[in-house]
Amino acid sequence: MSADPTALLRRIAQGDERALEALYDAYASRVYGLALRVMGDESLAQEVTQDVFLKVWQRPHTWNPERGQFSSWLLTVARYTAVDRLRAEALRSGRSVPLLDEFDAPTDADPDPAEHDRLRALLRRLPDEQRQVIELAYFRGLTHSELAAALNLPLGTVKTRLRAGLQKLRALLINPNDHE
Amino acid sequence: MNTPDDTPHSASPCDALRDLLPAYALGAVDPDEARQVEALLRRCPDWQVELNAYQQLNAELAALLPPVAPPPSVKAGLIQAVTARPKRRRWAWGWVAAACLLIALVVSNAAWAAVARQQAPLELVLHPVQADAAPDATGRVLWARAEPQAFLILSGLPPLAPDQTYQAWVRDGERIVSLGLVQPQPDGSAALVFDGALLAGRFDTVGVTVEPAGGSASPTTPPIVRWQGG
Numbered sequence: 587m588s589a590d591p592t593a594l595l596r597r598i599a600q601g602d603e604r605a606l607e608a609l610y611d612a613y614a615s616r617v618y619g620l621a622l623r624v625m626g627d628e629s630l631a632q633e634v635t636q637d638v639f640l641k642v643w644q645r646p647h648t649w650n651p652e653r654g655q656f657s658s659w660l661l662t663v664a665r666y667t668a669v670d671r672l673r674a675e676a677l678r679s680g681r682s683v684p685l686l687d688e689f690d691a692p693t694d695a696d697p698d699p700a701e702h703d704r705l706r707a708l709l710r711r712l713p714d715e716q717r718q719v720i721e722l723a724y725f726r727g728l729t730h731s732e733l734a735a736a737l738n739l740p741l742g743t744v745k746t747r748l749r750a751g752l753q754k755l756r757a758l759l760i761n762p763n764d765h766e
Numbered sequence: 767m768n769t770p771d772d773t774p775h776s777a778s779p780c781d782a783l784r785d786l787l788p789a790y791a792l793g794a795v796d797p798d799e800a801r802q803v804e805a806l807l808r809r810c811p812d813w814q815v816e817l818n819a820y821q822q823l824n825a826e827l828a829a830l831l832p833p834v835a836p837p838p839s840v841k842a843g844l845i846q847a848v849t850a851r852p853k854r855r856r857w858a859w860g861w862v863a864a865a866c867l868l869i870a871l872v873v874s875n876a877a878w879a880a881v882a883r884q885q886a887p888l889e890l891v892l893h894p895v896q897a898d899a900a901p902d903a904t905g906r907v908l909w910a911r912a913e914p915q916a917f918l919i920l921s922g923l924p925p926l927a928p929d930q931t932y933q934a935w936v937r938d939g940e941r942i943v944s945l946g947l948v949q950p951q952p953d954g955s956a957a958l959v960f961d962g963a964l965l966a967g968r969f970d971t972v973g974v975t976v977e978p979a980g981g982s983a984s985p986t987t988p989p990i991v992r993w994q995g996g
Contacts, residue, residue, distance in 0.1 A: 603848055610841055615833035622834055632840045637994060639844050644995070653818065658825030665828060666793065670939065670970050671994070678988040705830035723794035724827065730789060731796045745789070752788035756823050 591649075591656035599646040610639050613657065617664045624668035624725050630675065634668045641667070669727030711758060716751030719744055780810035787813065791820030888965060890972055892920075892991040900924050900990040902954075907972055907993065909962045916962035920974065920991065923950040929979045932956065935989075936964055937971040947981050948974065970995060 591612075597605035617638050621631035641648075641663060649659045709717050718737070722728045728736060733744040783806050789795045790803045807813060892905035902922030909916035918934050926932065934945035943964060950956040973989030 603845060606848060607841070607845065610844060614841065615835045616829065616831075618836040618840070619831045619834040620828050623831055632836055635836050635840050636844050636847065640847060641995060643848050654822055654825070657829070658822060661825045661828040662821065665824070669793075673939075674937075674971060674994070677985070703830075703832055705827055708827075708830060723789070723792050724824070727793065729794050729796050730799065733794070745785070748792075748794060749785060749788050752792065752820065752823065755827065756788075756819065759823065759826055 592651060595642075595646045595649065595656075598643060606639065606643055609642065613660055614639070616657065616661060620661060620664050621668045624665065624672055630671065631668070634664070634671050637671070638664045638667050665724070666727075669725070673727060708755065708758060712751050712754055716747050716754065719748045720751045720755070723748060778810075780806060780813060782806060783810060783813045783816065787817050788820050791817055792824055888916075890993040890995070892972060892974070892993045894922070895973075895989050895992050903974075903991045905974060905991045905993075907965070909965050911962070911966075914962055915959050916965055918945060918948070918958040918960065918972075918974075920948060920950070920956045920958075921954060923948075923954045923956055923990075925950070925952075925954070926976065930976055931979050931981060932974050932990075933977040933981045933985070934958055934960070934974045935972070935985055936969045937973070938967065938969045942984050944981065944983075945972075947977075 591609065594605045594609045598609065614635060618631060618635045621634040621638075622628065625631040625634060638660070642660070648663075649656055653659070709721065712720065719733055722733055722736065730741060730745055730748070733739070733748070734741045737744065783803065786795060786799055786803050790800065795803065807817065888907065888909040888911060890907040892907070894901055894903045896903075900922065903920065903924070904922055905918060905920040907916060907918050920932075923932060932948035932950065934948055936943050936945055945960040945964060946958050948956045948958045971992060971994050973985070973992040975985040975987045975989050977986060
């Protein structure tokens with residue numbers, strides 16, 4: 587990504603649509619990849635992707651460079667946008683947010699998970715019960731109490747599993763060759 | 767799990783952050799826990815580093831997903847969306863003049879003048895959601911941030927059965943608050959004056975649904991028009 591997000595955002599703040607296009611070209615595939623994984627539906631993921639860049643257009647000053655890289659911030663916005671939309675769609679349809687059985691099954695869009703999806707490979711290094719709560723929190727936006735209700739587990743148990751899983755992921759990202 | 771304790775000889779209350787920050791960074795804490803974390807972070811500024819590390823973790827996880835190129839229609843739609851309407855900071859005077867007539871029916875001229883005076887009002891466009899039931903329904907929310915009242919102006923609303931009403935909502939995640947009931951004119955237009963304070967906090971969606979006469983405590987049908995943002 588050669589585009590300098592700071593300069594592009596400055597131009598976006600002045601209403602420069604070409605700067606938004608350049609930013610989109612640099613980051614859209616990352617945003618769409620995440621949105622697809624959360625939404626599980628191409629047309630909804632496309633709407634989410636558009637929403638994310640519209641947010642950047644409307645609020646170009648929201649990213650604070652002192653708090654981290656632009657791509658990190660943008661992917662955080664993308665995840666919240668997608669999860670919020672998923673929950674809104676569930677509310678709309680009167681169905682609950684789907685749980686994650688499909689995460690164990692490879693999909694057509696992802697022919698070789700071990701090769702292409704490094705996130706899935708990383709999550710598989712967690713104990714199943716930790717992976718489950720992390721996936722539900724990360725891709726479905728469930729909170730502690732919602733996790734406890736969805737999984738029919740005590741609140742303390744899901745809190746412990748989520749915390750332990752996130753701590754382990756952090757350690758694995760710092761030291762990818764760690765073995766449990 | 768640690769609980770904050772003010773006695774000087776016990777463990778630091780900041781220790782509770784050790785348990786909560788990973789989930790907080792992910793947005794997975796419940797609202798009472800979020801308030802607890804935010805209060806503790808003010809008392810324990812050193813922990814900001816730990817919070818940043820977990821926020822970074824979440825972004826790094828997302829970055830491990832395979833990128834997928836969206837179809838060109840997504841970019842085309844984005845560009846169309848930003849060129850078709852002016853940036854929020856600019857004031858759509860032509861449209862406002864048209865809406866003024868309608869608003870004059872329901873609000874005093876003084877209140878409207880107060881809105882028009884402001885340089886940077888909040889303006890949200892609500893788009894139709896149901897292509898078959900209400901393809902022409904649109905709406906706008908206008909709020910001059912210094913004023914107590916905000917306005918929702920709707921058009922293209924299909925007529926309702928006598929035992930139904932339109933109801934407007936503002937949503938932030940799980941929290942949904944009614945903005946009030948909306949009765950359309952015979953031509954499908956409608957206006958609602960509501961408390962601008964309802965827009966002062968964080969919200970992600972404004973929508974209008976069809977509800978039983980008298981309104982509902984929370985939406986019981988999908989919205990017919992909606993604004994979504996962040």
